[in-house]
Amino acid sequence: MTTSSLPSLREAEDLDRSDELALFRERFLPIEDADVVAYLDGNSLGRPLRRTLELLRDLVTEQWATRLIRGWQDGWLEQPERLGDALGAVALGAAKGQVVLADSTTVCLYKALSAAAALRPDRTELVTDTDNFPTDRYVVEAMAQDLGLTVRWIASDPVAGVTAEQVAAxxxxxxxVVTLSHVAYRSAFIADMARINSLVHEAGGLTVWDLCHSAGSIPVRLDADGTDFAVGCTYKFLNAGPGAPAFLFARTEHHERLRQPIPGWMSAGDRFAMAPAFTPAPGIRRMLSGTPAITGLAGVAAGVELLEEAGIERVRAKSLALTRMAITLCDAWLVPLGFGVSSPREDERRAGHVTLSHPRAEELAELLISKGVIIDFRAPDGIRLGLSPLSTSFSELWSALDRTRTLTREALS
Incomplete structure (x- = not known):
């Protein structure tokens, strides 16, 4: 299939047969709803893995039921750091001792921003963009108010994303601190992490990146790109399950001066001393707070295992092939029906989803979901197609867009 040709269903099926990642689709539990034509929302919630069910069954029936509270001494306590190291190596380009699994993305972002701001106590400004994910903006505004800081807003284009030139200005x-999303949640635009980090460091600031739409979807190189802090979720492209623990990255050079705002017994140097005063643990563990969510971490373990076997570079290659096909079919089938493509067309600037715009997007999204094409709507006019390379086939995508064309024609007639 060339970029200028329009693929047929047969050609999509041929791509599935030659897909070196095709066998990984069998690692997911089947979709039991027979009405579902395609699941294109893995950028919001990944599908469940068979391995997750195995790990949860073992956790409940063997570890928890047999060892009871002794499970903490059998390795549960070390899971946030151990899985953090594995995730860092497989998906984030981070050396050992810099990633920990904990809390939600929101809490991790609050911790990272607070710790970063504390490392620059004589500075008065936080920088983010107007189209950053709402949680990120809300946390920035609340922190600025609490700390008496000023927020400088970059007027970001929902399609073009935040550029290095805008940051420099x-x-x-x-x-x-400058905090941005590496991949824009609306458009899938990929920001230039390395260049932006360099610009911020030249100005004497620090960076905090949101990797929610990056982790498990595109290669990330936190160490090589000089990132200071990063956070992200594990339930999208890492398939760890709804509400699974998030992750927090802090560069090694900052560890000894890190002061986080929610210290707890898990971040204390001696967890079981029950000391009257808090002494932080060495390294990344000082960014923990409360008791680890062991059941949620089972899903993280399964997702990291799968990604390690598949390889992030192969995932990225298939992701690009899927998103190219989506754009090609949308241009031919859906643009004449009033849709627009609101994601970058350049491969190097587009991550793992494609966003379509339409004046009646909310209405059409409800219709599509009711007819078995599971996508999501993002106000004011966006329909996102989340293309998860390990669970999404080319023929599934083709069939979804064919049904979208038919349903849209009927709705607009």
Missing amino acids: EVGTETA
Whole structure:
């Protein structure tokens, strides 16, 4: 299939037969709802893995039921750091001792921003963009109010994303922290992490990146790109399950001066000393707070195992092939029906989903979901097609867009 040709269903099926990642689809539990034509929302919630069910069954019936509270001494306590190291190696380009699994993305972001701001106590400004994910903006605004800081807003284009040139125009001698999403949640635009990190460091500031739509979808190189802090969820492309623990990355050079805002017994140097005063643990463990969510971490373990076997570079290659096909079919079938493509067309700037715009997007999204094409709607006019390379086939995508064309024609007639 060339970029200028329109693929047929047969050609999509041929792509599935030659797909070196095709066998990984069998690692997922089947979709029991016979009405579902395609699941294109893995960028919001990945499908469940058979391995997760195995790990949960073992956790409940063998570890928990047999060892009871002794499970903490059998390895549960070390899971946030052990899985953090594995995730860092497989998906984040981070050396050991810099990633920990904990809390939700929101809490991890609050911790990371607070810790970063504390490392620049004489500076007065936080920088983010106007189209960052709402949680990120809300946390930035609340933190600025609590700490008496000023927020400098980058006016970001929902399609083009935040550019290094825009960051350069906003950072200066008062910049404490710049926080951005590596992949824009609306459009899948990939920001230039390495260049933006360099610009912020030249100005004397620090960076905090949101990797929710990056982890498990595109290669990330936190160490090589000089990132200071990063956070992200595990329930999208890592398939760890609804509400699974998030992750937090802190660069090694910052560890000894890290002061986080929610210290707890898990972040204490001696967890069982029950000391009257808090002494932080060495390294990344000081970013923990409360008791680890062991059941949720089972899903993280399964997702990291799968990604390690598949390889992030192969995942990225198939992701690009899927998103190219989506754009090609949308241009031919859906643009004449009033849709627009609101994601970057350049491979190097597009991550793992494609967003379509339409004046009646909310209405059409409800219709599509009711007819078995599971996508999601993002206000004001976006329909996102989340293409998860390990669970999404080319023929599934083709069939979904064919049904979208038919349903849209009927709705607009």
